[in-house]
Amino acid sequence: MPSVRLGVGLLAGLAAGGAVVLLSYCVYLDWRRHRDPAFRRRLQDKRRAGQPKAQAPARQLWDPVKKEELQEYFFREVQMGKLCLIRGERGMGFEHLTNALLVCEQPKELLMFFxxxxxxxxxxMLLDKIPLICQQLEETCRSTEHLKDDPD
Known part of the structure; x- marks a missing residue:
């Protein structure tokens, strides 16, 4: 019996010692991580290298949240355009109306309404302004695509 107790005691001592060593190592790594910026950078690089490339999420053709946001934007732009035209601010009014026209699902019907x-x-004047706004939109899209291609 004494040999069993000795074995259990020895095993418990080794387990406690292992736990202390593991805890000490964790504390050391945490201390080092907080103190050394190069260590953090290397650790981040290792994590990035070990992670599989994230696949692009499947594109949804119809997103109800975005559709509602676009509708709200459309109505807001039409209202702002009307208010600006009533106040005599034609430039801003045309800009708001052309923005509404750009996000409209049925631009032909909107043009007929206008x-x-x-x-x-x-x-x-609104018809004359539309090509300029479209050109600005295309330039904006090109610049954002260029930024998306740039990894930095």
Missing amino acids: KKTLPPEVFQ
């Missing part, structure tokens, strides 16, 4: 509700000279 043709019926806006004075002819204002509608013609």
